[in-house]
Each structure stands twice: as C-alpha cells, then as structure tokens.
Amino acid sequence: MSTDSWLGGAAAVATLTFDVDAESPVLAAGAHYAGHLMTMSHQSYGPDVGVPRILDMLDELGVPATFFVPGWVARHRPGLAASIVERGHEVAHHSYAHRAPTSMSDQEERDDFARAMDVFAAQGIEIQGHRAALWGARWQTPELVAEHGLRYDSSLMADDRPYRIATARGEIAELPVHWSLDDWEQYAFLPEPAIGTVIESPAKVLELWCAELDGMRHYGCLFNLCCHPFLSGRPGRLLALRRLVEHALEYGDVTFLRCRDVAAAALADPALTARALPEPPVYP
Ligand code: ZN
Numbered sequence: 320m321s322t323d324s325w326l327g328g329a330a331a332v333a334t335l336t337f338d339v340d341a342e343s344p345v346l347a348a349g350a351h352y353a354g355h356l357m358t359m360s361h362q363s364y365g366p367d368v369g370v371p372r373i374l375d376m377l378d379e380l381g382v383p384a385t386f387f388v389p390g391w392v393a394r395h396r397p398g399l400a401a402s403i404v405e406r407g408h409e410v411a412h413h414s415y416a417h418r419a420p421t422s423m424s425d426q427e428e429r430d431d432f433a434r435a436m437d438v439f440a441a442q443g444i445e446i447q448g449h450r451a452a453l454w455g456a457r458w459q460t461p462e463l464v465a466e467h468g469l470r471y472d473s474s475l476m477a478d479d480r481p482y483r484i485a486t487a488r489g490e491i492a493e494l495p496v497h498w499s500l501d502d503w504e505q506y507a508f509l510p511e512p513a514i515g516t517v518i519e520s521p522a523k524v525l526e527l528w529c530a531e532l533d534g535m536r537h538y539g540c541l542f543n544l545c546c547h548p549f550l551s552g553r554p555g556r557l558l559a560l561r562r563l564v565e566h567a568l569e570y571g572d573v574t575f576l577r578c579r580d581v582a583a584a585a586l587a588d589p590a591l592t593a594r595a596l597p598e599p600p601v602y603p
Contacts, residue, residue: 369551387410390438
C-alpha cells in the first residue's frame, strides 16, 4: 500500500463525477438544434430524470459525488445546482456554453469561464474546481483556473493519481481523467448531431470499470469516473453503476470523496511536488 498522504490510508480513492451537460453540447454543435424536439428531449432527460435518480442512489449508497455543471445549464435550471449541494455533493465549473477551450480564442475562453463563475456566484454556489468542456483544455487553461481562485482542474491525462500544476497565477491540483472511465464512449448514441454511435451492454461496462478499479487499488490511484446523467441515468445503466460502487465498498479499502476533498489532500501532500507545464511542443 502506498504511503502517500492524499490516499488517506486507502488502497484507492474514488470520485464519482457527473457532467450535467443537458442540452448544452447539442446547442454548442449548432443553435438550430433548439428546434429539434427529439434531440432536446434526449438531452433534458439528464437533469430532469437522471439527476434526481442519481441523487437518490447516492443517498442509498451513502457516497458523495461531484457534479460538473455548465453555467448555461445552471442558469436555465435555477434550482438545479442548489438541489445537488443540499444533498451533500459538490457542484463544479464545466464551462458556460460547453464549447471546448481548444475551439476558442484566448479571450473567448476567458469570457466563457467568467460567465459561468458569475452564474454560480449569483446562485450562492461556491465553486472550487473546473472541468473543461469535452476535456478540451488549452495550455492556458490551468492558469485561468488558478486566476479565478479555484483549487483544481479535472480535464487532463498525464497521470492516474492527482498531481499538482504550478502556474504563473498559483498552484492547482489536477484530478486526471481518462477515456476508459467515461460513459460517453460506452453509451452515447445520437444521429443528429452525431455525438456518438455506441450503445454498449451495461454488463460489459461494469466489467471494464471493475477491472480498472482493481488495477487502481493495486497501484494506489484515483478512480475518477465521469458519467453523464442523460446517458448513465437510464435504468439498466444506473443499476450497473450501483453495482460498481457496491463492488468498491465491499473491498473496504476504497474511499469515495468529493473532488474538492481529493484536491485539498493532494495540495497538502508533500510527496506530490508541483510540476510546471512543459513548453508546448513545436512541430515540425
Ligand atoms: Zn460535458
């Protein structure tokens, strides 16, 4: 077992994260999709059906979670963020309009970031962390996160344990993600806009995620699972997620935390030294 203090004596730490994208990724693909009733209903299922069902499941399992909410979604559903925080979970920043930073200019990213912060401030929701839309962070994104006084980002993949990034505006923790722990690659299917073409069996997904959890217990990692309520909120998929959590709890050595609590532990762990981002590669 690792002696790194961020693990708190656990074999692995698990963060259940739910990206409450709702209609935002579809509208970011084209504002005219607002006129597509089926598409809008497919996306609204997330906050309207998936989130309440997920909150009830988390209560029953007694585990905390983190919900990354785009500012646009929070603004259009004014009670949503508060309803999550009231249940003991964390709400974090997930852009305003769900456009990837890599698709924006520096100024556009700054404006989008600040606009989401303003929405949460107006609703009295305290924000400590950020996840880039589509995980599409730019080299400037970590500094922007630090500039707004946030403590962590969760968009990058340079490790499978938390790490610390030194920016010109201060240090943040990175809680790394990976495509193998994202339900989008397993369940996203929509013909137009084409956000995905897969509908996998929840049994296969449960097997995949349990295998990764077992490996992460062996190596002392952060099991940072990314689910979307419009995908994983569906009945059979949510049962599989419940079984995954029960499997982890049965080990007795996997700790479930909110992302902000992992970030605080990582920033306080002397074994995790701050890394400066390398220079972006120049090619050719
Ligand atoms: Zn998202």
